[in-house]
Amino acid sequence: MTVTAPPVPAGVVPSGRRRPAGRRPRRANGGQARYGYFFVGGYTILLLAFGLLPTLYAIYLAFTRNGSFAGFDNFVRVFNDYRFLPAVEHVAIYVVLWLISLIVFVVLLALIVHAIRVRWLGNSARFLFYIPGAIAGASSVLLWLFLLDPTVSPASGLLKAMGFSSLVNVVAVGNLPVVFTVIAFWAGAGGWIVIMYGALNNISTDVMEAARIDGAGPVQTALHIQLPMLTKWISYMGIMSLAAGTQLFVEPKILSEATKNVVPEDYSLNQLSYLYAFRQNDFSGSAAISLVLLVVALGLSTIFIFRGRLFDRD
Structure with a gap:
């Protein structure tokens, strides 16, 4: 015989005492929520001060000139500039070379490191990949100035075999996209390899074991299981790297000064925007270039978001 307890009337707690009317039970995580608001509030203040407000001011400058509404005149003037x-x-x-090399080699290296079963060897590999990311952007460019100079570089034999006899030959304008891609990959890929490695660790061991039981080899497992599950992380890496790539400034600026303008001062859009603002005293034109960069970056990021299903729930 089963005895069923009668239902507890609404408003009565298990001890038999009635809860005061209109009073809600205290949430156990109320303190955590307050701490969450505190940390998010700090970020929100910084975002408004150094993100949203400067963007709104740039939009204002881009559509005005000397305090008067100018429509699209600033954009037309910038587009007609022979340097644009x-x-x-x-x-x-x-950006194309940077994104392709980053996505291909970061994912490949992360898969290789994840496949290493010797613990100390895998840890050492991740550490070595991550070290260059600890060097600031300007410092890494100065280091590469030394590495790219055939007269002093430890890789001078390789550079001379490729036909380069001086730093000026190496940093010729036609070679700069490859040079900047190498510098950016060396400085930034290590952190993404560690992130991708962590994403690979989140794949269920049951799924991996099922693939092995079905006879899938390492290549098949990578193509049909690991890569599809890394799609969101690859999209996120693409968005962040795209934002950084379009802001190319430090590398050409330092190379321009080190080579006495062998690298042009107006090589990148950020450099051109800098010249507009601080050489030509034309802040409206500088803001117009910045706004064009923002719109292009947002458009391309949107493609990554939807193609990579970044916000889809699993």
Whole structure:
């Protein structure tokens, strides 16, 4: 015989005492929520001060001139500048090379490191990949100035075998997209390899075991299981790297000063925007270039978001 307890009337707690009317039970995680608001609030303040407000001010400058509404005149003037299209071409070639090399080699290296079963060897590999990312951007460019100079570089034999006899030959304008891609990959790929490695660790061991039982080899497992499950992370890497790639400034700026303008001062769009603002005293034109970069970056990021199903729930 089964005895069923009668239902507890609404408003009565298990001890038999009635809860005061209109009083809700205290949430156990109320303190955590307050701490969450505190940390998010700090970020929100910084985002408004150094992100949203400067963007709104740039939009204002881009559509005005000397305090008067100018419509699209600033954009037309910038587009007609003989330096604008070459700068667009330089940045576009660099971003394409940078994204392709990053996505291909980061994912490949992460898969290789994840496949290493010797613990100390895998840890050492991740550590070595991550070290270059600890060097600041300007410092890494200065280091590469030394490495790319055939007269002093430890890789001088390789550079001379490729036909380069001086730093000026190496940093010729036609070689710069590849040079900047190598520098950016060396400095930034290690952190993404560690992130991808962590994403690979999140794949269920049951799924991996089922693939092995079905006879899938390492290549088949990578193509049909690991890569599809890394899609969101690859999209996220693409968005962040795209944002960084379009802001090319430090590398050509330092190379330009080190080579006495062998690398043009207006090589990238950010450099051209800098010249507009601080050489020509034309902040409206500088803001117009910045706004063009923002719109292009947002458009391309949107493609990554939807093609990579970044916000889809599993």
